[in-house]
Amino acid sequence: MRNIKIEIQYDGTNFSGWQMQTNGRTVQEEIVKALYKLTHKQISLHGAGRTDAGVHAKGQVANFKIESSIPTSKIPSAINRFLPEDVSVFRAAEMPENFHARYSATGKKYSYLIYLDTYRNPLLRNYGYHIPYEINLGKMKAASKLLIGTHDFRGFMSSGSSIRDTVRRIDEIEFKKNEKNLWISFQGNGFLYNMVRIIVGTFLEIGRGRFDNVNIVKALETGQRQYLGPTAPPHGLYLDKVFYYLTH
Template sequence: MKNIKLTIEYDGTNYSGWQRQPNANTIQEEIEKAIANAIGEKITIIGAGRTDSGVHGKGQVANFITDSSIPGTKFKYAINRYLPEDIAIIESKEVEKSFHSRYDALGKKYKYLIYNAPIKSPLLRNYTYYVPYKLDFEKMNEAKDYFIGKHDFAAFMASGSNIEDTVRSIYYASLNTYNNIIVFEIYGDGFLYNMVRIIVGTLVDIGIGKISPHDIINILKSRDRKSAGHTAPPEGLYLEKVCY
């Protein structure tokens, strides 16, 4: 019996997200089907975190227990053979029996791409959030620093979520521009449901001038979803890395 850790890249465009659910095309299900085809075992994989419909994975992590004799590093080839071309195992290895991809995660890094230009880009349409309005980058850059540290992020959680402890620590956040693309990166110990997308939507509202950077302090204090900005769409979001 061994425990296999997978690192997974996927284009989330054509999926109803990570988590298996009836009557929907999901990334988890595709990987479980591919594993069944590759090793003849019907197993359930444990993902480090769910991603929503349209969200992409660059370094999603999952693990599963198997009796297969395939060496850990070879699983990626065996499974990739049966995966559609918008999902790939980019790394596989055997880990300790006790390893659990969700409980053992110490942190996650997300990336979010905004495309800011007068006309929407056909090439980037599924891979960026298209914002046509002029954005004040300096204000957005100032605002992002207010998220760093340990805060109660209740105002940045989708309403209706059933989480009691809404305190999270953000270790790092950066904002950079490359021509018409704004790249936001954020690294923290954990994220509430839709948290990155609400943070980005709020940054965009700051860039447009609807909210001022200093308002973030009061939004955090309010613990009220309605005081934060809009939820940015899924297509700009990438789960970059899960740290253990």
């Protein structure tokens, strides 16, 4: 059996997220269906991580095993033929037998798009979070420094998650402003459920002066969600990249 890694981009707007479920259209299901049309076999597909409804991906990763002798370089086009227009595969590679998109991952990068404008922008309604109020970017950047490094982020997680180990390492938080668009990107070894969206919601409260750095310090100290801002909406979030050891 060959172990194939694929990289995937999708517009999350019309998906109920990545993960297969009984109700709602999901990215995983569309790819499994496409693989079935291609190989006439029911193939298990392992994603690097779930994304929620509305969340986009520029570099989701998944792997699956096939017996087919199709050249690896032809795999993206072969799968794309059977995929709907809001998802596509843009890279494929053959991996060692033990490679697993989720368990072999060493890190991830997410970006969040905020657009600062008086009125809502129809062209960004599904692709960015509209902020009509003034924010202080300097304060947001200063606050972001407090999150860099290894911390117990259990306060930065939506309830309902059953995860036990809530220690994560954030390596970099970057702010890029281009006219009205503000991209905030996060790179780390992993992120808890809704962690990026809670951080963004908190940065915005700090940016508008309702919160300050103490909120982040207290949330890290106590692990309590109450010190943090609201969860920013899903449609501003993009899974940019999943990292693996070089051998992968």
